[in-house]
Amino acid sequence: MLSADNPFAAPSELDYELPPFDRIHQEHYRPAFEAGMAEHLDDVRRISSNPDEPTFENTVEALERSGQLLDRVAKVFFNLTSSCSTEPIRAIEAEMAPKLAAHSDAVLLDRRLFDRVHSLFERRGELGLDPEQVRLLERHHTDLVRAGAALDEAQQERLRQLNEELSTLRTQFSNRLLAETNAAAVHVEDRARLEGLPEDAVAAAAEAARARGLDGYLITLVNTSGQPVLASLKDRSLREQIHLAALGRGVSGGEYDTRETIARIVALRAERAELLGYANHAEYVAEDQTAGSVAAIEAMLGGLVSPAVRNAHEEAAELEKALIEDGHQAPLQPWDWAYYATKVKASKYDLDEDALRPYFELERVLRDGVFFAANRLYGLTFSERDDLPTYHPEARTFEVFDADGSALGLFIADWFARDSKRGGAWMSSFVDQSHLFGRKPVVVVTLNVPRPPEGQPALMTTDEVRTAFHEFGHALHGLLSDVTYPRVTMTNVPRDFVEYPSQVNEMWAWWPEVIASYAKHHETGEPLAQEIVDRLLAAQQYGEGFATTEYLGAALLDQAWHKQPAGSTPAAEDVELFEQSALEALGLSMRTVPPRYRSGYFAHAFAHGYDAGYYSYIWSEVLDADTVDWFSENGGLRRENGDEFRRKLLSRGGSVDPLEAFASVRGRRPDVAPLLRRRGLEGK
Numbered sequence: 001m002l003s004a005d006n007p008f009a010a011p012s013e014l015d016y017e018l019p020p021f022d023r024i025h026q027e028h029y030r031p032a033f034e035a036g037m038a039e040h041l042d043d044v045r046r047i048s049s050n051p052d053e054p055t056f057e058n059t060v061e062a063l064e065r066s067g068q069l070l071d072r073v074a075k076v077f078f079n080l081t082s083s084c085s086t087e088p089i090r091a092i093e094a095e096m097a098p099k100l101a102a103h104s105d106a107v108l109l110d111r112r113l114f115d116r117v118h119s120l121f122e123r124r125g126e127l128g129l130d131p132e133q134v135r136l137l138e139r140h141h142t143d144l145v146r147a148g149a150a151l152d153e154a155q156q157e158r159l160r161q162l163n164e165e166l167s168t169l170r171t172q173f174s175n176r177l178l179a180e181t182n183a184a185a186v187h188v189e190d191r192a193r194l195e196g197l198p199e200d201a202v203a204a205a206a207e208a209a210r211a212r213g214l215d216g217y218l219i220t221l222v223n224t225s226g227q228p229v230l231a232s233l234k235d236r237s238l239r240e241q242i243h244l245a246a247l248g249r250g251v252s253g254g255e256y257d258t259r260e261t262i263a264r265i266v267a268l269r270a271e272r273a274e275l276l277g278y279a280n281h282a283e284y285v286a287e288d289q290t291a292g293s294v295a296a297i298e299a300m301l302g303g304l305v306s307p308a309v310r311n312a313h314e315e316a317a318e319l320e321k322a323l324i325e326d327g328h329q330a331p332l333q334p335w336d337w338a339y340y341a342t343k344v345k346a347s348k349y350d351l352d353e354d355a356l357r358p359y360f361e362l363e364r365v366l367r368d369g370v371f372f373a374a375n376r377l378y379g380l381t382f383s384e385r386d387d388l389p390t391y392h393p394e395a396r397t398f399e400v401f402d403a404d405g406s407a408l409g410l411f412i413a414d415w416f417a418r419d420s421k422r423g424g425a426w427m428s429s430f431v432d433q434s435h436l437f438g439r440k441p442v443v444v445v446t447l448n449v450p451r452p453p454e455g456q457p458a459l460m461t462t463d464e465v466r467t468a469f470h471e472f473g474h475a476l477h478g479l480l481s482d483v484t485y486p487r488v489t490m491t492n493v494p495r496d497f498v499e500y501p502s503q504v505n506e507m508w509a510w511w512p513e514v515i516a517s518y519a520k521h522h523e524t525g526e527p528l529a530q531e532i533v534d535r536l537l538a539a540q541q542y543g544e545g546f547a548t549t550e551y552l553g554a555a556l557l558d559q560a561w562h563k564q565p566a567g568s569t570p571a572a573e574d575v576e577l578f579e580q581s582a583l584e585a586l587g588l589s590m591r592t593v594p595p596r597y598r599s600g601y602f603a604h605a606f607a608h609g610y611d612a613g614y615y616s617y618i619w620s621e622v623l624d625a626d627t628v629d630w631f632s633e634n635g636g637l638r639r640e641n642g643d644e645f646r647r648k649l650l651s652r653g654g655s656v657d658p659l660e661a662f663a664s665v666r667g668r669r670p671d672v673a674p675l676l677r678r679r680g681l682e683g684k
C-alpha cells in the first residue's frame with residue numbers, strides 16, 4: 001500500500017487533474033512505481049481470473065480502468081526524465097527500466113487474459129458495440145497477440161529469453177557506438193587547417209581537445225554520415241579524413257566494432273518474428289502500422305528512388321562545376337558535397353538566415369503565430385494560468401478554450417534549453433483525454449531555444465519557428481481529442497501516422513496571413529517582406545535530391561536488414577557486403593551520396609526502437625503534403641477547413657482506422673505527387 005501522503009496515491013485535485021508538481025519530490029517515485037506495478041498486476045489478475053463469462057465491460061473496459069496509479073507516476077516521471085533530468089532521476093530510471101519491462105511481460109503474457117479477449121474478439125460483431133469499442137477490442141487483441149500471449153508455455157519462455165537478450169544487445173550497440181564515435185574524433189594540431197570554420201566551432205574544437213588532454217583541436221562526430229563541419233572546412237584533405245572517420249564507425253575491427261552485435265540482433269529479431277508467426281521482423285513491424293506490409297512500404301519509397309537519384313546527380317554536376325571553378329581536381333567526392341552545396345545555395349538565393357531572427361520574437365511567434373493560426377482554424381483561445389504549479393519555473397501553463405467558450409484542456413509551453421533537458425523538441429502529455437474518466441487533456445510542448453541574456457527578447461531561427469508549429473500540431477492532436485477510451489486517445493496512433501498532423505501544422509508558419517500576423521521586427525514593428533519569405537521558401541527546396549537519396553538509402557537499408565528470415569541472416573563478417581549489395585539492388589548506391597546512416601552506426605535501426613520503422617518519416621510526409629494541398633485547394637486558413645480536419649481526424653485519435661480518417665478528409669487514398677512537388681523531385 002502506498003502511503004496516503006504520497007502525491008501519486010490519489011488522482012490530483014487540481015484543475016484538469018494537473019499533477020501537484022509542488023508536492024512531488026524524488027523520494028515519491030520509487031514507492032509509487034512499486035505500488036503502481038503491484039496494483040496494476042492485481043487489477044489484471046482480477047480480470048483474467050473473473051469466474052463470470054467475459055463481457056466487454058468486465059474485460060476490455062476493465063483493462064482500460066486498470067493500472068491508474070502506475071499511469072499517474074509514469075506520466076510525470078517519464079516527462080521529467082526528458083525535461084528535468086537529474087542524477088537521482090537517472091538512477092531511479094536505470095533501476096525501474098528492467099522492472100517495468102518484466103512487468104509488461106507479466107501483464108501481456110497472461111494466457112487466461114488472452115483467452116477472454118480472444119473470445120470477445122471472435123464475437124465482436126454480435127456484442128452490440130459502437131465503432132470505437134470495436135476498435136478498442138481489436139487493439140487490445142492485437143497488443144496481446146503481438147506480445148506473444150497466444151503462444152504455448154515453452155514458446156513464451158523462449159520469447160522472454162529473446163526479449164531479454166535483445167534489450168541487452170540494444171544497450172551494447174549504443175555503448176559500443178558511443179565508444180567508436182568518441183575514438184573516431186579527428187585531432188588537428190595546426191590551426192591553419194581549420195580555415196573556414198566559424199569561430200564558435202573552433203572554440204568548441206579547442207575545448208573538446210582540452211577535455212581529452214590534447215593540444216590543438218578535436219573534431220567530434222555527430223551521429224549521421226554527414227558531419228556539419230564539412231560545410232565550412234576549406235581544407236579538402238581534412239574533409240576527407242573526417243568523412244572517412246565518420247563512415248568507418250562500427251567497422252573499425254577493434255574492441256567496439258558493432259558488426260557482431262548487429263548480426264546477433266538481426267538473427268534474434270528474425271527468430272522472434274518466426275516464433276510469433278511472421279515471415280520476418282519487417283513484416284511483424286509493418287503489420288501494426290498504417291503501411292500494413294513491407295510491400296506497401298517498398299512500393300511508396302521505391303517510387304521516390306529514381307526522381308531522388310536523378311535530382312542528386314543534377315545537384316552533383318552543379319557542385320562539381322563549383323569545385324573546378326574553385327581550382328580543384330574533379331571528380332566531386334562525398335566529402336566535397338556539403339562544402340560546395342553551402343556555397344551554391346548562398347549564391348543562388350542570396351539569403352542570410354541570421355538577419356531574419358529579429359522578425360521571429362518568441363512571444364509573438366507563440367501568440368500571434370501559433371495561437372493565432374489555431375484560433376482561425378479551430379476557434380481556440382488561450383489564457384495563461386500563473387496560479388497552477390509547474391515542474392520548472394520556465395514551463396508556462398495556458399488554459400485552452402473552445403470556440404463556444406467551454407474549457408478544453410491545458411497547454412504547457414517549455415521553450416528554453418537547459419542542462420537538465422535532452423536535445424530536440426517533442427510533445428507529451430501529463431493527463432490523457434477520455435470520456436471514460438471524464439478527463440480533459442494536459443499536454444506539454446518542449447523546445448530547445450537558447451535562453452537569451454537577461455532582459456533581451458528570445459529571437460528564433462526559421463527552423464525553431466517551424467519546429468514550434470510542428471510540435472503544436474502534436475499538441476492539437478491531443479487537445480482536440482474527443483474519444484472515450486485512453487488506449488485510443490490523442491496521439492496513440494501508429495508511428496508512421498503520428499508525425500502527419502504535426503507536419504501539416506507546419507504549413508501555417510509560412511502562410512501569408514499568419515506570417516503577416518507574427519513576423520514583425522521586434523524593435524521597429526516592421527513586417528517581414530514577402531519577397532524575403534519567398535526566397536526563404538525557395539531555398540528550403542534546394543538540395544532535396546541529396547537529402548531524399550541519403551534518407552531513402554537508410555530507410556530501405558533498414559527494411560533490407562529486417563526482411564531476412566530466421567536462419568539466413570548475414571554473419572558479422574558480411575555486414576558491409578550485405579549493405580553494399582542491398583543498396584546496389586535498390587538503385588541507391590551513389591558514390592557521392594552515402595546513406596544517412598551506414599549499418600555500423602545505424603542507431604535508429606539497432607538501438608532506438610525505429611527498427612524496420614525508419615521509413616515512417618517520409619510515409620507521414622506523403623500524407624502531410626497531400627493534406628497541405630487539400631487545405632490550399634479549399635481556401636487555406638478557414639474555420640470550415642479546420643473544423644472538418646478536426647471532426648474527421650484530429651478529434652478521433654486512434655479510435656478509427658488512420659488511413660480511413662485521412663481518406664475521409666482528402667476524399668481518396670494518399671497520393672505521392674504532392675510530396676514530389678514539394679521536394680522539387682517531379683519529372684522534368
Ligand SMILES: [Zn+2]
Nearest residue numbers: 470474499502
Ligand atoms: Zn513530431
